[in-house]
Amino acid sequence: MAAFTRDGVGKRVAYYRSVVRPKMTQRQLADAACGALGTIRKIESGERGVTDATLEAIAHALGVDPTRLRADRGPALRAVHDALPALSAAIATYDVPDDGPTRSLISLRTAVDEAVTWRLGAQYTRIVRTLPDLITELARAYHQASAQERSELAGLLASSYRSADAVAYKSGARDLSARLVELMRWAAPESGDPLLAASVAYVRTETFFAARAHAPGLRALEHALDSAPSPNEQCQIATRGALHMRAAVIAGRARDAAAAATHLAEARTFADQVAEGVYYGTAFGPDSVRIHEVSVAVSLADGHVGRALNIANEWKPPLDMSAERRSGFYIELARAQLWSGLADAAFESLKAARRIAPQHTREHPWVREDAATLRRLKRADSEELTNFAEWCAAT
16 A cells, blocks of 8 residues: 655654754665665655655664654554464474575575574564465475574574564564564574573563563573673673673562572673674664663563663763664663653653664553553643654554
8 A cells, every 4th residue: 555745754854863863864764764865766756656665664764753744644563463363373393394485594594694683773663574485485494404504594593583483573463572582492402502592582472471470580691691602702791791780680570689689790790791792683782781680670660760760861872882772771761760750751752762773662561651650640731742642552
């Protein structure tokens, strides 16, 4: 279905390119959206319509949610939710994939790496449109491969399941997410890589968060730490540090302040030994640990919230961090500010999260809860807040 310029789409594209992203030229937008300069010019001038696929590519290049460019601002992430059944069907045949062609191992590796980049950038629409076919192809390649290639293909499957899980979990499809986690747990041992198994333990924590089973989740992470390889090299150090970082958060949710402090201290120790980066699909380093300090403070609540505000007063996530992690920082900060009576600051943080990763922000349950609370706190007459609450479906 096309979104036509008569509805003002072209004007909105021009506005976000020239006002919200003032340093972006039409050529830069065309390059970033993998389109032609002439196409961008015609769209902005109203000479041609825009397909959904082109509009989404432009929106990703501008760093805005596609619905902000459309005239009909439909339900949140409709395209993502509509595509979830195809993802579910793809994983149902993991052990009996359909016959068909498979690309080379190098090409498959490139495709999986691209999906990881989209996951870290919270570009869920791209993931859900690509992953069903990619997962099916990877399963086919795995079952056809020689023993020598199977281990790497198992690792690629685990990584692709993780990218798919990011969409399922963030979209509230908890059963699908749990199935993907179990497939990760199947694939990781097949890869023969103990660090991959540790990274899957990190992701598995989602199932404990979803079930509010925080104490068992903490035990599972501590068991994973006991089984993880000794931290002698960069990836081993980062993987162990990430597990401690995750354990600190779930300990906070369990209201175990002592365990949270212990795991945070361990995470800081390991973070001091590596540069901020992505290790086995997980961002880790000094900046990631700071963000998790905010998360732990919010999880512990009560007398700990001030710690989140203090961190935010002294430090902000650098621009080169993954979009999902940066937006998560502002979502957590907004909750701390709201609890501290700083309603205006909380709304500014929510808007910052939206600018960084609109899809991630829109689907986050805390965003909907906090936006609804803000509307009730003497701000019902704010058109901007009302629009924001409607955008994220706050009730």
